[in-house]
Structures are given as C-alpha cells and as structure tokens.
Amino acid sequence: MEKTKVAIVGLGTVGSGVASLLLDHGDRTARHAGRTLWLEKAVVRDLSKARDCNLPEGVLTDQLNDVLSDPEIKVVAQLMGGLEPARGVMLQLLEAGKDVVTANKALLAEHGPELFDRARALGRSIAFDAAVAGGIPIITNMSQCLSANQIGSIQGILNGTSNFIVCQMDELGWSYDAAVAEAQRLGYAEADPAMDVDGSDAAQKLAILSHLAFGARIRWNDIPKTGIDTLELTDLNFAKELGYRIKLISHAELGAEGLELSVAPTLIRMGRPLAEVRANYNAINVVGDAVGDLFFHGQGAGQMPTASAVVADMIDTAVGRTPITFRTLELWSERESAVKIRPVDELPGRYYMRFQVVDRPGVMAKITSILGAQQLSISSIIQHEPDQREGGESVQLVIMTHEAPEGAAKAAVDQIMQLPVVSGKSVRMRVME
Amino acid sequence: MEKTKVAIVGLGTVGSGVASLLLDHGDRTARHAGRTLWLEKAVVRDLSKARDCNLPEGVLTDQLNDVLSDPEIKVVAQLMGGLEPARGVMLQLLEAGKDVVTANKALLAEHGPELFDRARALGRSIAFDAAVAGGIPIITNMSQCLSANQIGSIQGILNGTSNFIVCQMDELGWSYDAAVAEAQRLGYAEADPAMDVDGSDAAQKLAILSHLAFGARIRWNDIPKTGIDTLELTDLNFAKELGYRIKLISHAELGAEGLELSVAPTLIRMGRPLAEVRANYNAINVVGDAVGDLFFHGQGAGQMPTASAVVADMIDTAVGRTPITFRTLELWSERESAVKIRPVDELPGRYYMRFQVVDRPGVMAKITSILGAQQLSISSIIQHEPDQREGGESVQLVIMTHEAPEGAAKAAVDQIMQLPVVSGKSVRMRVME
Numbered sequence: 037m038e039k040t041k042v043a044i045v046g047l048g049t050v051g052s053g054v055a056s057l058l059l060d061h062g063d064r065t066a067r068h069a070g071r072t073l074w075l076e077k078a079v080v081r082d083l084s085k086a087r088d089c090n091l092p093e094g095v096l097t098d099q100l101n102d103v104l105s106d107p108e109i110k111v112v113a114q115l116m117g118g119l120e121p122a123r124g125v126m127l128q129l130l131e132a133g134k135d136v137v138t139a140n141k142a143l144l145a146e147h148g149p150e151l152f153d154r155a156r157a158l159g160r161s162i163a164f165d166a167a168v169a170g171g172i173p174i175i176t177n178m179s180q181c182l183s184a185n186q187i188g189s190i191q192g193i194l195n196g197t198s199n200f201i202v203c204q205m206d207e208l209g210w211s212y213d214a215a216v217a218e219a220q221r222l223g224y225a226e227a228d229p230a231m232d233v234d235g236s237d238a239a240q241k242l243a244i245l246s247h248l249a250f251g252a253r254i255r256w257n258d259i260p261k262t263g264i265d266t267l268e269l270t271d272l273n274f275a276k277e278l279g280y281r282i283k284l285i286s287h288a289e290l291g292a293e294g295l296e297l298s299v300a301p302t303l304i305r306m307g308r309p310l311a312e313v314r315a316n317y318n319a320i321n322v323v324g325d326a327v328g329d330l331f332f333h334g335q336g337a338g339q340m341p342t343a344s345a346v347v348a349d350m351i352d353t354a355v356g357r358t359p360i361t362f363r364t365l366e367l368w369s370e371r372e373s374a375v376k377i378r379p380v381d382e383l384p385g386r387y388y389m390r391f392q393v394v395d396r397p398g399v400m401a402k403i404t405s406i407l408g409a410q411q412l413s414i415s416s417i418i419q420h421e422p423d424q425r426e427g428g429e430s431v432q433l434v435i436m437t438h439e440a441p442e443g444a445a446k447a448a449v450d451q452i453m454q455l456p457v458v459s460g461k462s463v464r465m466r467v468m469e
Numbered sequence: 470m471e472k473t474k475v476a477i478v479g480l481g482t483v484g485s486g487v488a489s490l491l492l493d494h495g496d497r498t499a500r501h502a503g504r505t506l507w508l509e510k511a512v513v514r515d516l517s518k519a520r521d522c523n524l525p526e527g528v529l530t531d532q533l534n535d536v537l538s539d540p541e542i543k544v545v546a547q548l549m550g551g552l553e554p555a556r557g558v559m560l561q562l563l564e565a566g567k568d569v570v571t572a573n574k575a576l577l578a579e580h581g582p583e584l585f586d587r588a589r590a591l592g593r594s595i596a597f598d599a600a601v602a603g604g605i606p607i608i609t610n611m612s613q614c615l616s617a618n619q620i621g622s623i624q625g626i627l628n629g630t631s632n633f634i635v636c637q638m639d640e641l642g643w644s645y646d647a648a649v650a651e652a653q654r655l656g657y658a659e660a661d662p663a664m665d666v667d668g669s670d671a672a673q674k675l676a677i678l679s680h681l682a683f684g685a686r687i688r689w690n691d692i693p694k695t696g697i698d699t700l701e702l703t704d705l706n707f708a709k710e711l712g713y714r715i716k717l718i719s720h721a722e723l724g725a726e727g728l729e730l731s732v733a734p735t736l737i738r739m740g741r742p743l744a745e746v747r748a749n750y751n752a753i754n755v756v757g758d759a760v761g762d763l764f765f766h767g768q769g770a771g772q773m774p775t776a777s778a779v780v781a782d783m784i785d786t787a788v789g790r791t792p793i794t795f796r797t798l799e800l801w802s803e804r805e806s807a808v809k810i811r812p813v814d815e816l817p818g819r820y821y822m823r824f825q826v827v828d829r830p831g832v833m834a835k836i837t838s839i840l841g842a843q844q845l846s847i848s849s850i851i852q853h854e855p856d857q858r859e860g861g862e863s864v865q866l867v868i869m870t871h872e873a874p875e876g877a878a879k880a881a882v883d884q885i886m887q888l889p890v891v892s893g894k895s896v897r898m899r900v901m902e
Contacts, residue, residue, distance in 0.1 A: 057617050057759060067684075068616035070797030165614070171760040173614035180790070181598070181606030183501035184490050184780035251500075309766060312740065326490060326777035327604040331766035333742060344759035347617035355797045357613070357790045364503030364788045 038071035040354040043103045043134075045079045045125060046115035047096075050139055050166070052089040053343030054113055054350075059089070069351040073111070077103050100125065104132040111353045113137045113346050123147050130160045135359065137349040139166035139342055145240035145256040148247070152367055161362035163349035168241045169194060169318045171341030172334040173348065178248045178322070179365050185324030187249040189289040191468070194241040196316035196336040197225045197232035198264045198284040202301075203314055206272045206281060212265070224316050224337075234263035235284065235299040242286040242299060249288065249322075250295055250375050251366065258377075261299040271390060271463055274418060274434045275303050278388075281311045285468065294378035303388050303467040309333070310468075383442045386415070386467035389435045391452060392460035395422045399457045403433070406455075410448040413438040430459060436467060471504035473787040476536045476567075478512045478558060479548035480529075483572055483599070485522040486776030487546055487783075492522070502784040506544070510536050533558065537565040544786045546570045546779050556580050563593045568792065570782040572599035572775055578673035578689040581680070585800055594795035596782035601674045602627060602751045604774030605767040606781065611681045611755070612798050618757030620682040622722040624901070627674040629749035629769040630658045630665035631697045631717040635734075636747055639705045639714060645698070657749050657770075667696035668717065668732040675719040675732060682721065682755075683808050684799065685728055691810075694732035704823060704896055707851060707867045708736050711821075714744045718901065727811035736821050736900040742766070743901075816875040819848070819900035822868045824885060825893035828855045832890045836866070839888075843881040846871040863892060869900060 042058070044051050058065070058075045065073045078091055083098050103109055112134045116122040122143050129136050136155070138144070144151070144167055155162050165175040169192070178187075193199050197219055204215035216233070219225035231237045236257075243256035264284050275282050285302040288295060304311040309331050313319040318336025323329055335341035352358040393399050400419075407414060418434040437445065449464050475491070477484050491498070491508045498506045511524055516531050536542055545567045549555040555576050562569050569588070571577070577584070577600055588595050598608040602625070611620075626632050630652055637648035649666070652658035664670045669690075676689035697717050708715050713736040722729045737744040742764050746752040751769025756762055768774035785791040826832050833852075840847060851867040870878065882897050 053759075061617070061619070064617060064619065067799050068612075068797070070799075171763065173610055176614050177606060177610070179501075180785065181609050181781050182777070183784045184494070184497060184777045186494070186497065307745065309742070309745070312742070312745065324777065326486075326773040326780075328768045328771075328774055329766075330604065330768075331764075333762075333764035333766075335761045335763075338761075340759040341761055344615070344617045344757065347759075348614050351616045352613065355793050357793055360788050360790055360793075364501070366500050366503075 037066060039074050040071055040110055041074050041076040041106070041108045042111045042113070042350055042354070043077040043079065043109045044075065044113045044115060045100065045103065045129070046117075047078050047080045047087055048115065048117070049339045050342045050346065051078070051113070051115040052087060053339040054115065054346050055089045055091060057343055057347045059091070065347070065351060069355050071354065073350055073354060076106065076109050079103055100128065103134070104128060107133065109134065111135050111137065111350050113350055115139055115346070119143055119146055123151070126151055127154060130155050130158050133160065135161045135353045137163045137346055137353060139164070139346055141167040141240050141244060145243045148244070149253070155362070161353060161359045163353050163358045165349050166342050166345035168244050169320060169334070170336040170338065171344050172318055172320065172332045172336065173345065174245070174320055174332060175248065177332070178245065179361060182322065182324050182327060182330075185326045187290070188323045188325060190245055190249055190287070190320065190322055191310060192242070192245070192286045192320040193283055193310060193313050193318055194286045194320070194336065195232050195238040195284060196318055197229060198238070199313060199318070200224050200316040201233065202264055202267065202272070202282060202284065205267070205269055206276070209269065211269065212267060233265040235261035238284060238286045238299045242288060242297065246288045246295065246297060250290055252295055252375050252377065254297065254377055259297045259299060262301060264301055267301050268463070270432065271388075271465070274390065274432070275388065277418060278303070278416060278436060279306055280304060280467065281306055282465070283310060283313065285310070290375065291378070293382070294376035296378050296383045298383070298466075301465055303465055305469055308469070384439050385442060386439050387437045387445045388463075388465045388467050389437070389449060390463040391433045391458050392430050393433045394429065394457040394459070395431045396457060402455055402457065403452055406451045407435070407437070407448050410440070410444040412440045412444055412448055470499060472507050473504055473544060474507045474509040474539070474542045475544045475546070475783055475787070476510040476512065476542045477508065477546045477548060478533065478536065478562070479550075480511050480513045480520060481548065481550070482772045483775045483779065484511070484546070484548040485520060486772040487548065487779050488522045488524060490776055490780045492524070498780070498784060502788050504787065506783055506787060509539065509542050512536055533561065536567070537561060540566065542567065544568050544570065544783050546783055548572055548779070552576055552579055556584070559584055560587060563588050563591050566593065568594045568786045570596045570779055570786060572597070572779055574600040574670075574673050574677060578676050581677070582686070588795070594786060594792045596786050596791045598782050599775050599778035601677050602753060602767070603769040603771065604777050605751055605753065605765045605769065606778060607678065607753055607765060608681065610765070611678065612794060615755065615757050615760060615763070618759045620723070621756045621758060623678055623682055623720070623753065623755050624743060625675070625678070625719045625753040626716055626743060626746050626751055627719045627753070627769065628665050628671040628717060629751055630662060631671070632746060632751070633657050633749040634666065635697055635700065635705070635715060635717065638700070638702055639709070642702065644702065645700065666698040668694035671717060671719045671732045675721060675730065679721045679728065679730060683723055683728055685808050685810065687730065687810055692730045692732060695734060697734055700734050701896070703865065704821075704898070707823065707865070708821065710851060711736070711849060711869060712739055713737060713900065714739055715898065716743060716746065718743070723808065724811070726815070727809035729811050729816045731816070731899075734898055736898055738902055741902070817872050818875060819872050820870045820878045821896070821898045821900050822870070822882060823896040824866045824891050825863050826866045827890040827892070828862065828864045829890060835888055835890065836885055839884045840868070840870070840881050843873070843877040845873045845877055845881050
C-alpha cells in the first residue's frame, strides 16, 4: 500500500490525539485514503516532558529541521498555539515544500491573507477545518458541499466555554463566577478565560467563516463583540419568562446594503435548534439560497474531536483533495473584500432591554415616550411587584421591542438612562426568532 | 476561465433546479470551482413538454446519443428516477467515459455494487450526495470529513414525508389519513406514498449510509422495517404523556457482536435533537469514536435543496475531488460485507407496549408475570380510568420496559395477546434515550 510520510509540530493535547489516531488506527486511514499516513516525526520544544501517547523510537525530536530537511515528509500538522513562533514555523514549512494542516484559528484570523498568499505562490496548501468548531466539519461543508449556494446568513454558537458557563447559570441558577470555576475544573476554560468569555475567540472564528461564506475580508477585532462576562442571572430568568434562552451568538447576515457581523449574548426563542444547544457543544445554522436551513451540532473543542478534524484534513491533503480546493476556491488573499461591511448602528434587530426604575406613577409614560420618539415599538413588557425585602423602592422593568435599527435602540437606552427615575445599569440585547 | 462541459439526463423537478443553478448562477461555480460548468445538453424523453427553466437554444434534446458521442462532455447528472432505464443509461454513460452524478437512491440501493464495480473498472466515478437526505451533505461528511473515526452508530430521520405526517398527527391531533392528504396537497407525498410511509425509502437510504459507515454489504429489503402507516394517534399521545415523541427512526449500530439495523417508529425523549425535528425536515446523528456526537439537520428533499447537492457533486467531480474519493475510498463492491449483520431477535432495546385489556382484578398480575418470565423489567406503566362512554369495559394499558432483547419483548407480547383478558391489537415500539 502507498505510504505518505507526515509530521506533527507541537505535541500538546490535540497533537497527542492526532498521533494516537495515526499510530493506533492506521487501518482507518488505509480504508479511507487508500494509503498509510506514516508518522515520521513529531517536533516538540522539550524532549523531557511526559507525553500521553507512545511514539515509536526516533519519531520524537526537538529539531524542526528534521522535518524541513526531509523531502519525503509531504504533509505537516502544525499544532502550535499562539501567533509566534507559529507564524514563522508555518512559513518555514511552506517554503520547505510541505502542505500544512492547522487548528490555529488565532493565527489564521490574524495572518490568514499573508499565509494563504504565500502558500499559493509556492504551490502549497493549507487545510484548517479544525480551526473553527473543532469536530464539526464546517469548513469543508462551506467550501465544498455548499458551493452551489449564495450563503445568506450564519448563526453560530462557536465558543463551547461560553455556552457551558451560560448553561450552568441558566439550568442550575449558578452565578457567573461559580460557573467559570466549574468550567475551569472540567478543563473547558483556561486559567485565564478572557479570550473565550469576552467574545474574542468567537469573533476570530466568525471572521474565518465570513471569509469563506461571503468573501468578506475583515479583521476579527473589527467585529462588534460583547462577551458573556457581564451576563447576569436576572436576564437569563427574564428571558425564560418571555420564552427565550440567552446564548452567545456569532451572527453574519448578508443584506442588500452589505454584511452585518456581530458576536453578542442574544435571546433565542426556546425550541429553536440554537436555543437548545447544551453544555460545551458548538452549533452552526447556515442558510443558503438553494439548500435552505442547514444545522450542524457537535463538539467544538477537546482532544479527540479536534484531532478527528486534523486527521481528516491530513487525509484530504495526502490524497490530493485539499490541494484542488486550495487551487480552485477563492480563499483569503490581500485583495479587496468582496462585500461591504455594514456599520453597526444601521443593523436592524429586535431588542430586549432591562432598566432599574423607581416604582412611582408616570415612570412608564416617560420611558415609553422616549421609545416612541425613537420609533421603537414595544412587543412585550414585564414588571413584577416590588420586592418588599429590598425596600420596595425600585423595580426591574423589562421591555422587548419589535424590529428597529441598532442606533435607535442605543439612543433610546442612553436617553432613558438620563431619567432621574432610572438608576443602576441598563441591559440591552438582541432577540432572534 | 477554464470550462467543463456538462449534461443533465432527466429534466424533472430536480433536473430543472440543477439547470437553473448552472445557467443563472454560473458566477458561483466560477468562484467555488475556478471554472465554468457549461450546460451543453439536457436530455428528455418528450421534447414537447413544458419546462420551468429556460434553456438556451440547442441544449434540449431527446437523443441520449448527443451526450454519449460528445467527448467534451465530461460530467453528467443522471436524474432519471426508478430502476430501468436509469440503470442502463448509467452504464452507457460510464462506458462512454463520463463521470456520473446521481440522486437516485433506489438505483444505488438496488444496483450499487454492479454500478460501482463497473465505474471502477472503467476508471470513472459516481457521486451521490443527493441520494441520501437531499440538501444535507451526509455522504461527503461520512466519506471524507469523518475519515479518522470508527463510526459507532447512525440514527436518522431520513424520510421527510413520514416526518411531516407524524408531526401533523402529533402537533395538531390529525388522523393518519388527514395528514397524508395534507402531505399530498403540499407536494411532500406522492399520489401513492407507499414507499415513503412503509419505511422502504428510509431503508434504502440506511443501506447506503451503512455501507459507507461500516462497510456493510446489505440488501435494503433485508433491513427489518416498520413504517408509519400503522401508527395511531393514541400512541403519540401516550408517548407525550411519558415525555417522548414518536419518530420514524433509521438506526444502525455497531456492537461487538455485529451490526444492528432497523427502520421503525421509535420513542425518543423530548428535547433530544432528533425528537425535535419538525415538518418535512431530515436529520442524522452520527457517533464517531473520535468526534463524538455529530448532528445534521436540513431539507431532505425538494427541488432546490436536492439540486444544491447535485451541483456540489458536479463541481467536486469537475475539479477532481470525487475521482480521488472514488479511487481511494473503499466503496461498494461485490466483495464480502465487512461486518456481520446481527439477527433482529438479538437486538437489545427498551420497549413501549400497549394492550387493550379488560378492566378486572388479576389482569395486571397475569401480564406482569409474563413479562417477568421473559426477564423484561418494567420502567413505567400507564393505565387511565376506563372511559364510561365506551362502556367502561376495557382500558388501554401502556408499559415501558428497561433494556431487553427484541426476541424476549416479542415473545412476551405474543404470550400476552393469548390471554383471554386481552383483546384487539397490541403495539410494540423501541424507545431511545
């Protein structure tokens, strides 16, 4: 049977999973690729560190050059995290004639155009299905299976850590801090979970998907984003009362006036597939003009789901499918964006708003007249009786609006917050049907 | 830009959709395939019939030979239904050197091994993502994206017509006959819906998926199947009371003792993704040992969703991905099955049983002692007060069991039906968590 020599750079959690699949389950690759993927080298920084996979003699090395200088190694899974030296190593691998597979979304979101242009110029390919939504093969589905469609929108739960935290709060009534601690205990969140909970990780993935779906050339940190790190239990409970759940939704939608992009906690009606995504799962709903709604749900991270995606990419690369896709599909380049990104103030949406108001006659009239002046029409209101244990002075007022521009909703909230009868902080979130 | 000449054989609903995508949206193919798919010929039986797509002069023909004899036509979408002449035309196209794309699941389920062996011998390829679950790209996902996995199980709602009918009954309380009539009115069911509602269509699709996932070589009509055509509203209501919905589930599961296969109305706990699939949607849950649970949901039929899958396959074939997959993946052949199919009597499962019994002391003891003798342990029982309007003589008794072999469950029901206190027909269905 034909043999393709491969290498791994970076033997962390995902790297060890990839090594296990290649070493322990070679029969699968043989059956699905008609050849053996032969793990020739695994490059690590520290040779003395304990590994949870058993590598054959001679595979482990701390010399990247062992890979670069071996012309028989054709495919390399580059599984280092962070931007540098990952970027430099990626370029070295491409220059040395290797086709590269990566799971590093931050690297692609930051340096995608440079790396892809370089690979193209060198006649090499980069596969990256593991970079977005882990085990869900969304990249292959977008770049291959949906080719006959104009994608209209993408709505995704792309950060499993955030979803786990929100579910713990929503289902068990836990505080944000307790939920974060539990996510850390289970290994779902880093010691510093900032990139997950502030929406950065989701924005990087949305930037990659938007590029594939719309040809959008956007920097991930230009995507308006709000994380779950300021989400309160109060709002999860009010949402439930209204028949909704709150999820961290990454949203891209193509309209006549351009592409809308956002990452934010969003109310979704219960029963909709995205509303029912539990624990640390990821999910993506894609709407194409031919295919209609297509929904994917699976493990968005973790050792073996991510390794599953990396090895599938290594097989695709070894048999020649990825090089074809890379050559024929318009992928990332330094060229102009194919679509106009729409300013955030123009985006239309329905809104959930919460204010803390003094329980006094005339307050509702003041607030609703501000909403009216901004052309915001009210779809529902909740105000419970004041809690006497808290002095009975102030109450929570929740308003759901019909569709209106983001700018109008923001202006209304700003004006309402100026009222002397309104105190504390306000909350404003989008609502999806 | 490079140009690949293509043809369509059969210009029915799906064929017209494919023609529209190729003619009206050539820019997409260009962007996703780096080339134009040029529709050279569309072969129909009757030239005089009105079509809902506008073909350029000279494209429409009733001569298959116009395609066979043109060596520049490389890729042909063969969209005729039924077994013959579809099989013969497929063979002619392959002999003439064409790569073929098809949506004809019946043809593949019946003649797959012959057609695939012939294509292989001729160095040609057959793409068939549209044959299972329409717009859901499950074939590409199984044969490419999940290559690193040993698939453990597949559970699918693969017949949209059946799902629509069951939803109408479940959600609106309609009778089976009224729901079928509505499905026909909306174009979801044929005038003769037998193949849909008796489980044949789902069994054909399950045979194809099982081949891809497990290397199973099974004739579709050897898969034990029960359709929804005998489903009663009573059971949908009892299931609801127990916290379950009933869906027509196609199920394949690999165990140490072989592969279990079945198509049958099955109780699924509410809230599980498969339980919440509405209207005429399809859905598939695949479990892989690396990727974990992966769930797909989308339009399983209809003109444009199916055309979306056909055109994606035409692009994959034109750029060269399908020929690689066809060459490297172990696909259908006349060789031995890779797994043992497990006899249906051995399959373990939980069961829902319903009996009509006389409301008299000692009846429950008789029934439960039969269950006990078959080692069937009871997880819950429902018996409502007798309906006095119906004479108050007999009542419905519903029993849910813990896991037990199918054979034991069947034997218990047979023995219970022999009791003089039991009348009418009995119902037995599987329960999935």
